[in-house]
Amino acid sequence: MTYKKNILITGGAGFIGSHVVRLFVNKYPNYRIVNLDKLTYAGNLKNLTDIEKKDNYTFVKGDICELDDMIALFETYDIDGVIHLAAESHVDRSIKDPFTFARTNVMGTLALLQAAKIKWGGNFSGKRFYHISTDEVYGALAFDGTMFAETTKYDPHSPYSASKASSDHFVRSYHDTYGLPTVVSNCSNNYGPYQFPEKLIPLFINNIRHGKPLPVYGKGENVRDWLYVEDHARAIDLIFHEGKTGETYNIGGFNEWKNIDLIKVMIQTADRILGNPEGTSDKLITYVTDRAGHDLRYAIDASKLNRELGWEPSLQFEEGIEKTIRWYLEHQEWMDEVTSGEYQNYYENTYSNR
Numbered sequence: 238m239t240y241k242k243n244i245l246i247t248g249g250a251g252f253i254g255s256h257v258v259r260l261f262v263n264k265y266p267n268y269r270i271v272n273l274d275k276l277t278y279a280g281n282l283k284n285l286t287d288i289e290k291k292d293n294y295t296f297v298k299g300d301i302c303e304l305d306d307m308i309a310l311f312e313t314y315d316i317d318g319v320i321h322l323a324a325e326s327h328v329d330r331s332i333k334d335p336f337t338f339a340r341t342n343v344m345g346t347l348a349l350l351q352a353a354k355i356k357w358g359g360n361f362s363g364k365r366f367y368h369i370s371t372d373e374v375y376g377a378l379a380f381d382g383t384m385f386a387e388t389t390k391y392d393p394h395s396p397y398s399a400s401k402a403s404s405d406h407f408v409r410s411y412h413d414t415y416g417l418p419t420v421v422s423n424c425s426n427n428y429g430p431y432q433f434p435e436k437l438i439p440l441f442i443n444n445i446r447h448g449k450p451l452p453v454y455g456k457g458e459n460v461r462d463w464l465y466v467e468d469h470a471r472a473i474d475l476i477f478h479e480g481k482t483g484e485t486y487n488i489g490g491f492n493e494w495k496n497i498d499l500i501k502v503m504i505q506t507a508d509r510i511l512g513n514p515e516g517t518s519d520k521l522i523t524y525v526t527d528r529a530g531h532d533l534r535y536a537i538d539a540s541k542l543n544r545e546l547g548w549e550p551s552l553q554f555e556e557g558i559e560k561t562i563r564w565y566l567e568h569q570e571w572m573d574e575v576t577s578g579e580y581q582n583y584y585e586n587t588y589s590n591r
């Protein structure tokens with residue numbers, strides 16, 4: 238079959254990537270979706286069992302840092318669009334192991350840009366390289382009502398955000414220097430199904446379920462803006478198709494929460510769903526040493542995306558968090574396979590024999 242577009246989605250076995258892959262595979266049967274993922278600890282093909290047999294879906298295990306492999310991939314699948322999500326994504330890990338973040342997020346993005354430049358050979362008509370980034374590149378805000386705009390100066394603090402900032406700069410440099418048709422978006426904290434339980438929300442839901450301590454960094458006063466992951470995926474779809482080349486779009490939920498307040502909502506909701514008497518899990522809150530360099534507050538102004546492309550979050554936070562907590566509690570098998578490491582056998586057991 239000839240496809241209208243051949244789209245490479247990197248990091249499609251991860252949290253956000255799996256939602257983007259699912260959306261594109263289902264919504265665009267006339268596109269071939271190639272999911273390229275290294276399957277690091279964060280890659281889980283069990284996130285995609287519902288679409289893995291669809292004709293327009295192909296999984297390729299590979300590393301974005303391997304330039305020759307990326308060039309071969311572009312050639313094999315005649316790639317004309319890239320949605321680049323593959324990355325090391327966890328701030329705490331970046332503090333312990335910054336080199337892996339520089340390799341994947343900086344050198345990997347550079348290899349992918351170079352592969353696109355080489356294979357598209359200066360004929361960029363109908364081509365698009367879309368880089369997914371984070372609000373963390375903008376630094377930290379005070380409690381003063383200000384927000385990050387697309388024009389806010391970059392000021393990354395963690396090795397993770399420094400690596401993402403560097404990759405964003407490389408993407409823009411390929412646009413400005415070689416004319417590569419790039420677009421970038423910077424999004425706030427995502428939440429929803431299939432997130433690796435090292436991140437606040439799935440970790441805490443799982444710990445509540447098992448009566449384990451909830452490690453609150455510092456005083457729990459840091460503020461994050463939360464967006465339901467499917468709303469991010471919808472924004473990515475829109476920007477991929479309608480965003481202006483060379484532009485940057487901020488994506489966010491207009492939904493700021495102090496960590497401790499969010500944690501209390503999670504406890505209340507989970508206790509109710511689990512049938513525990515109110516207040517049962519309050520005792521699990523444990524204040525621990527703060528994250529080094531912990532950014533105080535993030536808040537993203539996503540009004541450009543609303544104004545220019547008509548996007549807005551579809552889900553109210555109360556609805557989204559209830560849905561998310563229910564999902565994790567009802568998908569204990571998914572969580573158990575992740576926490577036991579069993580999920581990592583799925584590729585060998587299933588894909589390598591195909």
Ligand code: NAD
Nearest residue numbers: 248250251252253275276277279280300301323324326427
């Ligand atoms: P994730 O950690 O859940 O998934 C990352 C995926 O990338 C995994 O499947 C992993 O196997 C893959 N990967 C890692 N290194 C690779 C390599 N060298 N080659 C190929 N694949 C590799 O991450 P996520 O939370 O889904 O984030 C996806 C993207 O969105 C990242 O670029 C992240 O910076 C960005 N982002 C995340 C959030 C968030 O709240 N999670 C918010 C804004 C932006």
Ligand code: DAU
Nearest residue numbers: 326327328371372373425426435436437452453454459496
């Ligand atoms: O803002 C977008 C970013 O959001 C993405 O770019 C990152 O990939 C993503 O991981 C996320 O980064 P955060 O560091 O904000 O997410 P995390 O879930 O790790 O932490 C959320 C907040 O909760 C943060 O203030 C730290 C705090 N926290 C986190 C953990 C894991 C705790 O208090 N205790 C914890 O155990």
